[in-house]
Amino acid sequence: AYVDKIIHRFKNPHISDDLLRVGRSPLRKISRHDRFVAPALGVINLGGEPIYLAKAIATAMTILNEEDPESVELRGYSKRNSVAEALGKYSSLKKNSILSKLVQKEYNSLNK
Numbered sequence: 001a002y003v004d005k006i007i008h009r010f011k012n013p014h015i016s017d018d019l020l021r022v023g024r025s026p027l028r029k030i031s032r033h034d035r036f037v038a039p040a041l042g043v044i045n046l047g048g049e050p051i052y053l054a055k056a057i058a059t060a061m062t063i064l065n066e067e068d069p070e071s072v073e074l075r076g077y078s079k080r081n082s083v084a085e086a087l088g089k090y091s092s093l094k095k096n097s098i099l100s101k102l103v104q105k106e107y108n109s110l111n112k
Helices: 002-011 037-045 051-062 069-080 083-091 098-110
Strands: none
Touching: 037 051, 037 098, 051 069, 051 083, 051 098, 069 083, 083 098
């Protein structure tokens, strides 16, 4: 039902949501209790592997929107340090956590 609702929303010509707006505020979106990390940790706690959530987090870390200070900060910090350190700082993930390793793998894949 949720998937159908979202697909219907995207088909609605009266709703305009450009990619730059959707991608704004990555620091909030990758914070421990927001839309990507919290559900990913829930999947892990249930014994699953949140590959697509890890891809979403990695993507948020690679996109650079010069008009979004959070995007500039996250991208810069990730480049100057490491993905694991950025995840520690902004998502409170330990370097060797399952989710941190999954995100690092996806990040490296995106940057090939």
